[in-house]
Amino acid sequence: MSAILTRIQQQFGEALLQAQGGENETRLTVSPDALRPLCETLRSDPALAFGYIADMTARDTGEQFILWYRLVSMSSLHTLILTVALPRDHPQVVSLADLWPGLNWLERECFDLFGIRFAGHPDQEDPARMRILLPEDWEGFPFRKDYAPVFSGNPLHGPQETN
Amino acid sequence: MSMQRLHPRSASQAREILIGVVIAALILAALSATPLLPWHLLDPIRAYFYERPLLNNLAKAVLLVSFMAVQCLFLIWMERKFAGWLQARLGPMHVGWKGVLQTFADAIKLLLKEDIIPALADKPMFRLAPYLVFVPAMLTLMVLPFSPNLVGFDYHLGALFALSISTTGALGILAAGWGANNKYSVLGGMRAVAQLLSYEIPMILIVLCVVTLKNTMSLTQIVERQAGLWNIVAHPLLMIPGALIFFSCALAEVYRAPFDLPEAESELVSGFHTEYSGMRFAIFYIAEFANNVFTAGFAAILFFGGWHGPVLPPIAWFTLKTLLLIFLMMWVRWTLPRLRIDQMMSFCWKLLVPASLILFCLTALSVVW
Amino acid sequence: MTLTTTEITSPGMTLNMGPQHPSTHGVLRLVVELDGEIIQSCRPVIGYLHRGLEKMMEARPYRHNVPFTDRLDYLASLNSNLAIAQAIERIGNVTVPERGQYLRVLLCEINRLASHLVFLGTFATDLGATTVFLYSFRERERILDLLEAMTGARLTYNWIRAGGVPTDLPEGFGERLTAFLDEFQFALDEYDRLLTGNRIFRARCEGIGVISREMAVAYGASGPVARGSGIAYDIRKVAPYDVYDRMEFDVPVYTEGDCMARYRVRVEEMRQSARIIRQCLREMPEGETMAKLPKIFKPPPGEAYSRTESPRGELSCYLSSDGSMNPTRVHFRAPSFFHLGLLPAMLPGVKVADVIAILGSLDTVLGEVDR
Numbered sequence: 001m002s003a004i005l006t007r008i009q010q011q012f013g014e015a016l017l018q019a020q021g022g023e024n025e026t027r028l029t030v031s032p033d034a035l036r037p038l039c040e041t042l043r044s045d046p047a048l049a050f051g052y053i054a055d056m057t058a059r060d061t062g063e064q065f066i067l068w069y070r071l072v073s074m075s076s077l078h079t080l081i082l083t084v085a086l087p088r089d090h091p092q093v094v095s096l097a098d099l100w101p102g103l104n105w106l107e108r109e110c111f112d113l114f115g116i117r118f119a120g121h122p123d124q125e126d127p128a129r130m131r132i133l134l135p136e137d138w139e140g141f142p143f144r145k146d147y148a149p150v151f152s153g154n155p156l157h158g159p160q161e162t163n
Numbered sequence: 164m165s166m167q168r169l170h171p172r173s174a175s176q177a178r179e180i181l182i183g184v185v186i187a188a189l190i191l192a193a194l195s196a197t198p199l200l201p202w203h204l205l206d207p208i209r210a211y212f213y214e215r216p217l218l219n220n221l222a223k224a225v226l227l228v229s230f231m232a233v234q235c236l237f238l239i240w241m242e243r244k245f246a247g248w249l250q251a252r253l254g255p256m257h258v259g260w261k262g263v264l265q266t267f268a269d270a271i272k273l274l275l276k277e278d279i280i281p282a283l284a285d286k287p288m289f290r291l292a293p294y295l296v297f298v299p300a301m302l303t304l305m306v307l308p309f310s311p312n313l314v315g316f317d318y319h320l321g322a323l324f325a326l327s328i329s330t331t332g333a334l335g336i337l338a339a340g341w342g343a344n345n346k347y348s349v350l351g352g353m354r355a356v357a358q359l360l361s362y363e364i365p366m367i368l369i370v371l372c373v374v375t376l377k378n379t380m381s382l383t384q385i386v387e388r389q390a391g392l393w394n395i396v397a398h399p400l401l402m403i404p405g406a407l408i409f410f411s412c413a414l415a416e417v418y419r420a421p422f423d424l425p426e427a428e429s430e431l432v433s434g435f436h437t438e439y440s441g442m443r444f445a446i447f448y449i450a451e452f453a454n455n456v457f458t459a460g461f462a463a464i465l466f467f468g469g470w471h472g473p474v475l476p477p478i479a480w481f482t483l484k485t486l487l488l489i490f491l492m493m494w495v496r497w498t499l500p501r502l503r504i505d506q507m508m509s510f511c512w513k514l515l516v517p518a519s520l521i522l523f524c525l526t527a528l529s530v531v532w
Numbered sequence: 533m534t535l536t537t538t539e540i541t542s543p544g545m546t547l548n549m550g551p552q553h554p555s556t557h558g559v560l561r562l563v564v565e566l567d568g569e570i571i572q573s574c575r576p577v578i579g580y581l582h583r584g585l586e587k588m589m590e591a592r593p594y595r596h597n598v599p600f601t602d603r604l605d606y607l608a609s610l611n612s613n614l615a616i617a618q619a620i621e622r623i624g625n626v627t628v629p630e631r632g633q634y635l636r637v638l639l640c641e642i643n644r645l646a647s648h649l650v651f652l653g654t655f656a657t658d659l660g661a662t663t664v665f666l667y668s669f670r671e672r673e674r675i676l677d678l679l680e681a682m683t684g685a686r687l688t689y690n691w692i693r694a695g696g697v698p699t700d701l702p703e704g705f706g707e708r709l710t711a712f713l714d715e716f717q718f719a720l721d722e723y724d725r726l727l728t729g730n731r732i733f734r735a736r737c738e739g740i741g742v743i744s745r746e747m748a749v750a751y752g753a754s755g756p757v758a759r760g761s762g763i764a765y766d767i768r769k770v771a772p773y774d775v776y777d778r779m780e781f782d783v784p785v786y787t788e789g790d791c792m793a794r795y796r797v798r799v800e801e802m803r804q805s806a807r808i809i810r811q812c813l814r815e816m817p818e819g820e821t822m823a824k825l826p827k828i829f830k831p832p833p834g835e836a837y838s839r840t841e842s843p844r845g846e847l848s849c850y851l852s853s854d855g856s857m858n859p860t861r862v863h864f865r866a867p868s869f870f871h872l873g874l875l876p877a878m879l880p881g882v883k884v885a886d887v888i889a890i891l892g893s894l895d896t897v898l899g900e901v902d903r
Contacts, residue, residue: 432554499730500659500727
């Protein structure tokens with residue numbers, strides 16, 4: 001077990017639903033409530049110093065949404081993979097865009113494609129500003145597995161077939 | 164060694180260069196033989212025009228404008244060929260021999276193009292703007308002495324006239340930028356005016372140096388008083404820096420790289436003429452080249468002895484000098500990146516203006532002593 | 533009666549740069565608030581090129597998804613191929629034969645050269661020096677000829693596939709490549725001198741668009757952008773894949789963080805890429821180029837991600853599988869996406885002309901941003 005995992009477990013032992021540590025990579029699964037305190041520590045603790053947001057995405061398993069963060073520490077080059085499961089009926093999680101500004105657009109992308117809400121995101125109030133890849137007035141979240149395209153009436157959105 | 168690799172001169176290219184040299188030599192020989200031609204046969208026609216001053220002036224105007232249009236066609240071809248040569252490509256090749264007729268084809272295309280005026284444009288201003296640019300460009304050519312007796316209007320304040328008229332072109336550019344109702348055009352128009360007004364100052368100061376040295380404002384007189392020695396040779400300490408400053412200002416006045424900010428393609432999408440198409444665009448284009456010819460000709464008059472030169476007739480010398488200076492402008496254009504607006508302004512106000520002021524003081528002192 | 537002075541302010545101008553603009557390198561739209569020529573704020577709008585590639589990939593078997601990646605970073609499509617190929621190999625536990633690994637490194641570095649040459653040309657053109665564009669595209673043309681000989685395509689190669697590389701090098705490829713590299717060295721030095729020695733070019737680049745080290749880390753910058761800000765972060769070194777651990781090359785790092793630093797990193801990277809290509813040609817062993825994959829490829833349930841160094845930065849692909857023939861989620865970490873995210877923080881206070889310089893120095897490709 002790596003020193004990094006040990007250090008995280010000391011502080012967040014009970015919040016970690018699943019933890020697996022390797023030489024270069026640590027994988028953690030946390031509950032949505034523990035995400036914010038954990039990330040604040042990950043960012044600020046000099047022994048961890050995961051200052052680099054390498055990637056973040058979501059996926060739809062059919063029962064829940066899985067958020068997947070990949071962080072890198074620039075001092076140790078250690079990778080940390082953080083997984084958070086969100087309920088499908090009310091997918092909401094705290095925004096981390098203030099910790100890693102690079103997450104701003106990634107969270108917008110996750111909202112855009114999956115409809116996951118990020119509480120505290122600077123653009124969160126206005127769904128049109130939150131949309132990033134899709135047109136501002138798009139309806140629905142196409143990367144959800146149960147998404148059925150509905151022609152919105154706007155010809156700019158393309159000739160979609162109605163269900 | 165590496166230059167050779169980049170521009171390999173094949174046998175056919177060597178042959179082309181040889182043909183070019185031969186043609187140039189033939190043209191020069193023909194030109195130098197022009198004094199021998201029976202010009203006196205034209206005397207009745209001349210006399211006819213001299214008796215009718217109005218008709219005479221009209222004929223001059225028509226000649227000047229058509230000369231400019233033809234020269235513009237040639238210059239555009241030359242620029243494109245030269246750019247092609249510099250950029251290791253061929254340039255226009257298909258219309259006519261080596262593409263000489265390409266600009267004619269382009270001109271026809273522009274004439275036939277649909278005339279588009281943006282819906283929200285200020286229509287009178289949009290229509291007027293090209294002419295506000297075109298007319299001053301042509302008027303400046305009026306006082307330019309192409310040879311001792313080939314000058315549209317031998318005005319005794321020619322230098323002043325040329326400078327003041329050329330500045331009014333900025334009005335047309337601002338009108339074009341504003342009238343098009345396009346934000347890029349507005350930015351381009353504002354840049355153009357700021358740039359023109361700033362660079363006018365060192366340019367005028369340098370012209371004043373020459374005027375002080377030669378004690379006349381008439382362009383023909385300035386040339387005539389350089390009969391023995393060109394200005395740049397007669398007063399090298401004053402006129403070499405003067406010519407350099409003048410050349411920099413000239414580049415800015417005609418909006419050529421590195422000072423082509425008003426029409427910066429990569430930033431402002433061609434700036435003030437973004438919205439222009441068809442013939443209106445062509446008029447801007449011709450005006451731009453007329454300005455090029457004027458500034459290059461002006462520089463030739465001020466520093467390089469105008470029409471003076473051995474063997475060849477005066478008109479040939481003047482054209483040759485003008486073309487060489489235009490060539491230099493093209494060379495600069497296709498080599499250098501573009502400056503930023505504040506860098507360009509500080510270059511003018513912090514370097515060119517003080518330098519030209521100092522130069523003017525020195526000139527004045529040298530005249531007094 | 534008292535005189536009061538009121539400060540006269542005029543409302544700023546909102547300028548839409550793009551989506552049709554010659555210097556936004558694709559269909560990027562920047563909504564900038566201008567005060568005169570100075571940028572007050574900037575909001576990049578992306579998505580004009582969104583084709584839903586990731587969603588399309590969910591409906592296709594793993595290996596059928598490789599051609600889509602050509603359309604991500606279309607200037608370096610082999611590098612994009614590599615990202616998904618590697619992810620598929622990881623999720624399916626496939627080992628690429630050694631020659632295949634060498635070929636991949638070789639192809640990726642050739643493509644990196646081509647991509648950086650486009651950067652060199654377009655960056656100079658953005659600053660008004662149109663001539664360099666023609667020079668660098670002439671060199672790129674020769675690279676495209678080589679890649680065409682290898683893959684049959686000139687832009688969308690689709691030649692790095694799950695399991696390796698489908699064919700070996702064509703006849704005489706090594707000699708042609710070496711001959712090109714021998715000349716390219718001199719050409720590159722010449723273009724570099726042409727620009728680096730130019731005072732106007734330097735005045736336009738030095739101190740412009742500075743990204744501090746902290747900012748680069750916080751915004752997830754990678755590749756030449758990060759290395760121009762003093763972060764020695766190159767996936768080829770920090771997490772070597774294929775045979776990069778056997779290659780000798782340096783990672784150029786500049787600390788200034790301005791446009792000039794990013795430009796220099798890329799020029800130096802081209803030299804290093806040439807070094808890697810030569811080593812590959814020298815050391816490549818004989819053997820198979822492609823691993824055998826089952827006809828019906830069903831990886832075990834789970835997730836995998838790859839990390840590769842594309843010419844623009846860290847390009848990685850995230851795959852998740854439920855044990856069926858198709859992936860349940862494909863996600864690309866596009867480096868340009870992060871670099872564009874830097875713009876709202878970088879642009880306020882600079883001039884309109886600098887926007888173009890900064891955007892050019894980030895070298896974004898909208899294909900991978902919008903996906």
